[in-house]
Amino acid sequence: MKRLSFLTHLLLAFVLAPVLASAQGTGTLASGKLPLVPYPSEITVGGTDFTIGSTCRIGITSGSEEDAFAVSTFTDEHDGTQWQVRNGSSFRRGGITVARIGQDKAADKVLSQAGLVPDENSDESYVLLSDEEKVIIGARTSAGIFYGIQTLRQLTYSDSEGNVRVRAARIADAPALRYRWIQDDWNRGPIPTVEYVKKQIRILSEYKINGYCIYAENIFKSEKYPQINMRGAVVTPEEIRELVEYAGKYHIELVPQQECLGHMHYTLREGGFDDIAERPRGQIVSPAVERTYTFLNDYLSEIVPNFRSGFVHVGCDEAFELGLGKSRSMVEEMGLDGAFFHHMDRVMNLPAIKDKKVLFWADVAANKPDIDLSVLPDNAVAVAWEYLPLDNYEYYLPQLRRNGIPFFVAPGAFWSTRVFPDFSNHMVNIRGFVRDGKKYGAIGMLCCNWDDMGEDLFDVGWLGMTFAAACAWQKEQETSIEEFRQAFDWAFYRNATGHQFADAIMAIADVQRPVSNVLMADWIWSVPFEKVGAGQQNHLQNLDLEGLRATVSSNYGKLHQCLSLAHHNESTLDAVLFCTRRLGFVLTKASLAAGLSQRYDAFCRDEDNGRIVNTALYDIAMPQCGLIGSLRDFTMELKDWHKELWMKENRPYHWAIIEERYNQLLKAWDDQLKLINLHLGDKSPREEVGFPFSRP
Structure with missing residues (x-):
């Protein structure tokens, strides 16, 4: 109970307390788990965190360029600190030491006294010791040093006053699988x-x-x-x-x-x-x-x-x-x-x-x-x-x-x-x-x-x-x-306030479950007004379509609202937002097609007879604000956004094929509007007007 009380006090004092407190019901706080990915083999959290001041010394005992590069992946993230990196120097208190085992007797002694020895069975193992007066990373190889530095990156945070700190911990870590x-x-x-x-x-x-x-x-x-x-x-x-x-x-x-x-x-x-x-x-x-x-x-x-x-x-x-x-x-x-x-x-x-x-x-x-x-x-x-x-x-x-x-x-x-x-x-x-x-x-x-x-x-x-x-x-x-x-x-976004990103992404992914376990990509490109798309339309419009759309929309909104919480790898969120919007398009396409079918039936029944504006006709025939116009606008949004993101990741090769899929959709919406307008005067049977799917 004494250890639990100590860990509770320590973790609540940390800037990540909101993350951990929100997870208390799952036992994360009680077990002393920190939000680290991957999670170390052995870790004990305790003591006072190390404070990185406006200047901080980093000693690299090996003098190795590889170790210096590993250190740069850490220092480059904290450009508000003046780093005094010393190659070939030995352990000193008050700073960070990156030590190859056997090359720095002082660092070896401190690590040994803390019970930290890298796993001899792995070339990628490392140990890490951080407390109020020092941080030491020890390993036998450059790979071990590199992985110790990656863990250090996740242990480092800014407190409420803007001070950069490193969590107090003792870590001995090595991989389960040699090749990952x-x-x-x-x-x-x-x-x-x-x-x-x-x-x-x-x-x-x-x-x-x-x-x-x-x-x-x-x-x-x-x-x-x-x-x-x-x-x-x-x-x-x-x-x-x-x-x-x-x-x-x-x-x-x-x-x-x-x-x-x-x-x-x-x-x-x-x-x-x-x-x-x-x-x-x-x-x-x-x-x-x-x-x-x-x-x-x-x-x-x-x-x-x-x-x-x-x-x-x-x-x-x-x-x-x-x-x-x-x-x-x-x-x-x-x-x-x-x-x-x-x-x-x-x-x-x-x-x-x-x-x-x-x-x-x-x-x-x-x-x-x-x-x-x-x-x-x-x-x-x-x-x-x-x-x-x-x-x-x-x-x-x-x-x-x-x-x-x-x-x-x-x-x-x-x-x-x-x-x-x-x-x-x-x-x-x-x-x-x-x-x-x-x-x-x-x-x-x-x-x-x-x-x-x-x-x-x-x-x-x-x-x-x-x-x-x-x-x-x-x-x-x-x-x-x-x-x-x-x-x-x-671990991925440096969001210190909770797990909003993971929750939203998982909720969006799970929207597919009631549809057909997963939504296949051809559902993006199908046209409900054509025979091939009619089956998908029949399936979707019989679900809680509006509930599914609301889930996608609300989580899309949550992701947007949380963008400022991402302080690391934030550029990856653009693709998540796009794919969320694309999932919403599949559902919205079905919803708008169902609405268009209902409006056509209402028009044929003269439900708006005597009104100044025939609302059914307005939604059917208006090229800009009608339902088909909404399908066109949504398609154009996805096409432009997809191209922008594609070019950020990929060579131009193959984009024209994807673009043509969007163009075919745009043509299908235009063709459907023309077909409906052609038959409005005689109020033709719905099957002749491009509604091969069932009435919603």
Whole structure:
């Protein structure tokens, strides 16, 4: 009880008291949890916080440029302080010391006396000690120093009088998984600019992600096969090398992923590649053709040398056409699995990558408890993927462990085909898959983002990405979604007043639940006045449509009202607001279409007969303030906003396709207004006037 009383007093005195007090009912305050993401392995909070004055000394004992850079990620956030950074200096009280273990006897002694020793089993471990008179970060490696600094960033706050302070705490921390990676899909439309990838790297590193995997099919520039590249959609060796260099400073390795079996349609559609296609202009290359391996080796030899990673991902998932063409006799002789293993053996032994650890999508092992993976080469690393929120992943992981093959688990943080990320299900998927990955000995996590519809904004997905980072780092078997939600606002946005951002984002995501579990992206582009959109219209107008719209609208308003509370990563909120508005558009489109149908019926019944203004006719026919005019205006708003945000993240390539979708909607609204006006005089049956859906 004495410890609880002390922690309560300490935490209430902290500027984050509103955050923690609001979470008191969940036990966060009682357990002494601070809003940190990821949460440290061991932490004790206590004592008087360290005050950073108008000037503050930081001693870096190693004199290392890497450690100095890590320190700069902290000092750059507090430009109101005059920092006296001293490279090669030892521990002194009254300041901040960044020490490599074994290089500063005084710092080692203080840390040892506090019972803080970095975990010898991890090169990324660190310890942190902060109290009234000092802050010490200790680690054996530059990575450990970097991660200690990232935790220091979240421990630092400004009190009510504007003083910058560091929470008093003792921390010993190390990751649960050695490899904590994310994957970004660069081949389905959004190809990020170099500057935006740098932004991704900076943010990901804060939450101790250490790998960034680039999904590709035909975007890496090829001098040997230039015909497979598309103008405007080419990533050059110079760009990759620039990003590799930049990411290295943040302890993130860039990992190439180049599909080498399925998802090869962009290449196989080109002339001169029919001979390596399983079926002409199909989806997969054929393992029965020798030139397949010449091509793959040629292309990989152009890609891989630009990366420093010891890994390369060769994809090879969803090879649905295997055995349906040139490899038919091979599959008849070896079976589907045998033909797949034959291909993997050839790919993993290609000269371009034979010295790498080769990741591949492990579809072949799913639901096969007796599968024998011993035929795979020694450099094989399986990546088990599953994006559904299952109770467990026992159908997939035990056989990987039994076979002794190193493996990653690959959940999904968010992906295209959704109007708004389904964070509730995404988090359950991430939590459970990473939990079971830890249970069965996964060496890493590869959290995925997919862009199948080619229109997504990455900035909308940080809630899922940071949760994945927490799950992969934190030592406990299963990471608490609720505790993460309580911490997210401070850890990501430095909102010290509560968890308004996390609550609003989750509430918006959950609006999709009563609709159809998730709203698919084609609901954005459907037209209720056409046959294809009529079914969606019938479904939506039978729900509590206005209640759902009100929820989206109110939470959109809350996000806007809270913008001033975000003091970190605030630029990411623009995409969240846009996608919220886009979700509202789907619901508003259904509401306005229902209203237009009702107005037309009222007009046909002459309900406004005798009035000076026929209100039904006014709402139907007025091009500006009528219901169709509102659909047009909403569409234009989204089109302009989407383009603005797209260009902030991505290269112009592919935008024209998205723009055309908006243009088709605008034309559909114009066509519908013309059709209605054509039939107003004779009050034609509603089906002839473009109302194929049921009466609301």
